[in-house]
Amino acid sequence: MIKRDVIIVGGGAAGFFAAINIAEQNPELKVAILERGKEVLAKVKVSGGGRCNVTHAEFVPSDLVLNYPRGEKELLGPFHQFMTGDTMEWFEKRGVTLKIEDDGRMFPVSNSSQTIIDCFLNEAEKYSVEIFYNHSVKSLKKIDELFQIETSQEHFSSEKTLMATGSNPKIWKLLEALGHTVSQPVPSLFTFNVKDDRIKDIPGVVALNVEVKVVNTDLCSEGPLLITHWGFSAPAILKLSAFGALDLAKRDYKFQIEVNFIRQTFDDCLECLKASKKDLAKKTVFKSTHFELPKRLWHQLVLASGIDEQTRWADLNKQQLEALTSQLTQAIFNVDGKSTFKEEFVTAGGVNLKEINFKTFESKRIKNLYFAGEVLNIDAVTGGFNFQNAWTGGYIAAKAISK
Structure with missing residues (x-):
């Protein structure tokens, strides 16, 4: 003894x-x-x-x-x-x-x-x-x-x-x-597993100022968002995982998130895009990155809105403008599982x-x-x-x- x-x-x-x-x-x-x-x-x-x-x-x-x-x-x-x-x-x-x-x-x-x-x-x-x-x-x-x-x-x-x-x-x-x-x-600190065509080819891209909500809950966070090989990480996700630890565990880590990539309302974003339709009429939407978003992310959101690489701003119809606005301010992603944040x-x-x-x-x-x-x-x-x-x-x- x-x-x-x-x-x-x-x-x-x-x-x-x-x-x-x-x-x-x-x-x-x-x-x-x-x-x-x-x-x-x-x-x-x-x-x-x-x-x-x-x-x-x-x-x-x-x-x-x-x-x-x-x-x-x-x-x-x-x-x-x-x-x-x-x-x-x-x-x-x-x-x-x-x-x-x-x-x-x-x-x-x-x-x-x-x-x-x-x-x-x-x-x-x-x-x-x-x-x-x-x-x-x-x-x-x-x-x-x-x-x-x-x-x-x-x-x-x-x-x-x-x-x-x-x-x-x-x-x-x-x-x-x-x-x-x-x-x-x-688990409290973890990243989100997301398989989605919009992000599968752009790991390493960071959107610096996003808002993320868990659909049908009060869970919400903001900050940088990192796109990874398996889904989403960085402070906006980790904060959500910490404050939502108990709720997300009950859901077996299967839920939807809504991402506002530019921290603007749908209406404000739509007005901005309408102004670009007028001011940038002859330029292609694909090459006209807006809202200080990373170029590769902008490209994916444009394509996801049904707008091809050759479409000019002048040729955008109402549906395409609203679709792009939706992708920018209320993009829905399906989360299916979690991954440990580094070794922490x-x-x-x-x-x-x-x-x-x-x-x-x-x-x-x-x-x-x-x-x-x-x-x-x-x-x-x-x-x-x-x-x-x-x-x-x-x-x-x-x-x-x-x-």
Whole structure:
């Protein structure tokens, strides 16, 4: 039996952040991390295409919480304690400077996730945080005020335990056995599978400012849209997938979307095209790209409107004008399935938020049991927000544990 003051279950972002902060705030506590695999911080490594999207340049708590489909209300208080600016300061104090990109995402200036990993490993060593690799947790019990944890290799005990295991169904079952309730997980960040003649030959094309709606729902998002070999991706789709995670799962990921490629009303677009019919009478519609759309996308939407490559603006009839307007402002696509967004698999689901005290991230049901990160039913849109939840939860839990 190995006894430690604090056991952190999970060697990911939230676990390391909590462990380092506990050990720094109270050096007398013996802190250990149990990692089920042979490597720690695997998700940090692949985040942001290997650059690690540490957080997002959103500095007002009431605005920051709007990026969390699950956890918006609960995180408002915690973000007043520790949020984006605090994250930047924390890393800079440890020699890691972050930079803000045009879209608000924040990365280490090195553009390498290894910088973040090295920072955590160095800090863990500095504060004598032990890391036990290949220790998959088999059971978790509380007996006589001590947590008893059995792993694939050893038995541990601790007075305080923090769960930072991310989306882990086996851990959720152990927590259910202890008396917690768990919302069943469904994918949260994913791309849409779409087979359609309008997009099959133009992968890589990006429409910068679109509006996407899920037909027969209130789900709607806006932003860049990327056409891929399998369908649609980029922020407009990922935001929709996050906020629609539960609804889209119920539909078995088979539904229709309406895409407004130019963010104009049908009537305004029609008037614009009528003006072009007059002003560009002798030019061909096919070669007269409008609304700052990518050329290849414009070509496909023109052809889909029943307008061939030789048709001049002057020769457009009413039906063709309206068809093109419809393709531009209310194009319908059938979605049939989803694909994981890169390696950044995020789920909606986890420990019921009503069972957590968000002033400390401690369980309301089991004294001295704490949580941080995606083990809770909290998830966010893409852009560094899931990491910010991990940093905030890890920091506040550490503060409570270290007292």
